[in-house]
Amino acid sequence: MVEREGPFAAGPGLLVSARDAAEALVALAGGADVIDLKEPHEGALGAVAPAVLAEAVAAVAGRRLVSATTGDLPADAIDAIVSRARATAAAGVDYVKIGLFPGPVLPLIAALGEALAAPSSFSSTWREGDGARLEVAASHPPLEGEGRRAAPGWCDAPSPTAPPSARLVAVLFADAGYDPALFASLAAAGFAGVVIDTADKKAGRLLDHLDRPALAVAIAHARRAGLFLGLAGSLRRADIAALAPLGPDLIGFRGPPAAPPTARRVSPPRRWRRLRPISRRPAPGRPERMPSGAMGPPRPVVVKVGGSLVRAGRYGGALGVLADSPHPVVLVPGGGAFADAVRAAQAIDGFDDGLAHRLAVRAMGMVAEILVAASPDRLSLAASADEIAAVLAAGRVPVWMPEPMVIGAPDIAESWSITSDSLAVWLAGRIGARAVLLLKSVDAGAATIAAADAVAAGLVDEALPAFAAASDLPIRLIGPADAASLPIALAGGAAGTRLSPAGRAASE
Structure with a gap:
């Protein structure tokens, strides 16, 4: 629910x-x-x-x-x-x-x-x-x-x-x-x-x-x-x-x-x-203005934008929907081509996974800057929970710069098993988000998928099942076939593929 x-x-x-x-x-x-x-x-x-x-x-x-x-x-x-x-x-x-x-x-x-x-x-x-x-x-x-x-x-x-x-x-x-x-x-x-x-x-x-x-x-x-x-x-x-x-x-x-x-x-x-009772709004007296509400800031949806989408130039339409959403949104960028370059350099130079992890996190920050440059009037960089809250309060969409929060965090292992997918779920827990959407360049092909099956299919990273189980947040995968339903997913509706944290995938 x-x-x-x-x-x-x-x-x-x-x-x-x-x-x-x-x-x-x-x-x-x-x-x-x-x-x-x-x-x-x-x-x-x-x-x-x-x-x-x-x-x-x-x-x-x-x-x-x-x-x-x-x-x-x-x-x-x-x-x-x-x-x-x-x-x-x-x-x-x-x-x-x-x-x-x-x-x-x-x-x-x-x-x-x-x-x-x-x-x-x-x-x-x-x-x-x-x-x-x-x-x-x-x-x-x-x-x-x-x-x-x-x-x-x-x-x-x-x-x-x-x-x-x-x-x-x-x-x-x-x-x-x-x-x-x-x-x-x-x-x-x-x-x-x-x-x-x-x-x-x-x-x-x-x-x-x-x-x-x-x-x-x-x-x-x-x-x-x-x-x-x-x-x-x-x-x-x-x-x-x-x-x-x-x-x-x-x-x-x-x-x-x-x-x-x-x-x-x-x-x-x-x-x-x-x-x-269906609308759940208590019958009021005469309000001063149209009832659009003033019940405190709503909890945002954390949306991970895959780096492969940026590399393919397919993020523009999604960015417009995200920036125009009536629901607050926090963007988490993937590492894209910059993270791929880190992997290639590690294979050649042989540095350890800890350094590779830190460089990949910095790669996410580079993609964040690309996203903001694509829509500077609506998106703003944010490197902490306080900065995210300030950007949301200003009516803009924060794009997360993960390095200050992630590097050195005791619950984030420095390993390739943790990528922007798991970091998006981790951030959602830190800022009190209400849901996580993972935008993907491929479709999951099902209404619901178990987290372990999503790992086996190469849709998410190896650490995500544990992060998903710990967060207890609704998580959905949004592929190309689901693009038109992104506004529904942002509103909390059944769009894309629901990720079931553990065990067999349950039906919607």
């Missing part, structure tokens, strides 16, 4: 869609973190009528975060979208969700960004970790009926009498040209987050359009842009187990089915209440 700590230790926040005040109260009773108001009969992001929205916000009464959609408006209806966003924010919601339907979305994003900064309409403030605030002027022009759908009452919605505030959230569609390149533009415009949803509910669910590795990459892009990210799209309770390990901030569900208002106010349906 994967041990989860840090921002996602308690599971993602639970977003539940509601159509009116009655369903909002059911969501409240069921433990939703965010209550999302929308009218599904009006489209994927159908807006509820202004009076219904106001009633629902009043019913929730600040006990949970509330979001609301602005409707299925085309991307070129910029004035209508800005006006609808103002009116939605004026109802007192915390988040205004803007659907980025196919079309010229960059002008729309830019217009919303300009509106945020315009003192006559919107103004924005930015606090680290708090996203952008959409502050609505005391009056605004009514919506003029533009767009594909307009909920009853929107065309003649009254102007707000006070300047409320809300944060903007973009909705991207997995089934309609989802483009993660938009994340940077959204962040620059002051958006607080992104929800990946589906536009056509009859054309499949979220996972029918984007698989888990693609979603893991999307979450990584959102993290780098400083956005929170939610996942939705006809999700089912069973999807939580597949999606939660990826580390989204929110997982969204449609609320309870239609029922008499009295019944809906009293008790959430049994099937829906069961979502709370």
Whole structure:
């Protein structure tokens, strides 16, 4: 079982869609973190009528975060979208969700960004970790009926009498040209987050359009842009187990089915209440910001990058995935061609294994410098546990320089039986890592392999079975065939080949 700590230790926040005040109260009773108001009969992001929205916000009464959609408006209806966003924010919601339907979305994003900064309409403030605030002027022009759908009452919605505030959230569609390149533009415009949803509910669910590795990459892009990210799209309770390990901030569900208002106010349906224990997040009061968590630093994953991958020039793609991972990562380099040169020199000059071991450890440091040179904006060298912690705290990926910690360590024999594989497991124990991934240039060819069998197959060094047994950490071998599943492995999922420390290989 994967041990989860840090921002996602308690599971993602639970977003539940509601159509009116009655369903909002059911969501409240069921433990939703965010209550999302929308009218599904009006489209994927159908807006509820202004009076219904106001009633629902009043019913929730600040006990949970509330979001609301602005409707299925085309991307070129910029004035209508800005006006609808103002009116939605004026109802007192915390988040205004803007659907980025196919079309010229960059002008729309830019217009919303300009509106945020315009003192006559919107103004924005930015606090680290708090996203952008959409502050609505005391009056605004009514919506003029533009767009594909307009909920009853929107065309003649009254102007707000006070300047409320809300944060903007973009909705991207997995089934309609989802483009993660938009994340940077959204962040620059002051958006607080992104929800990946589906536009056509009859054309499949979220996972029918984007698989888990693609979603893991999307979450990584959102993290780098400083956005929170939610996942939705006809999700089912069973999807939580597949999606939660990826580390989204929110997982969204449609609320309870239609029922008499009295019944809906009293008790959430049994099937829906069961979502709370699965997400494992305690039902909160109204949080100050989107629940991305602040539970202390998460434990990293130690990833050994084989020197042969560096020699073959095949580390670039993996480095990008590792550097963009929403989960903290510590890289351990292999010795590569430098270690091979040590072996060749030993065969010629006959120096002992102790010296060969020390030179091979230094070879790992040389490869570390090569890796950092390949991505200097995201990777940093680190030679101690304290330096590793400091690099992680700075939001970067530490690449281990092993010599200061390894040379002279009493539990590290100076022998060729200990290579970067065993040293990666050893380091993981020293820094409190939660797992070890060994990136290999060949595939193990099985879901699980016993450590002794991995040694016999030449996949790992001779000392690794003992180090693995002593560490009691999950260890996986990731070969070329598993490359696409690397984000899943980083999240703690079953990807690659699981290494069983002792005895016969057990099934997953």
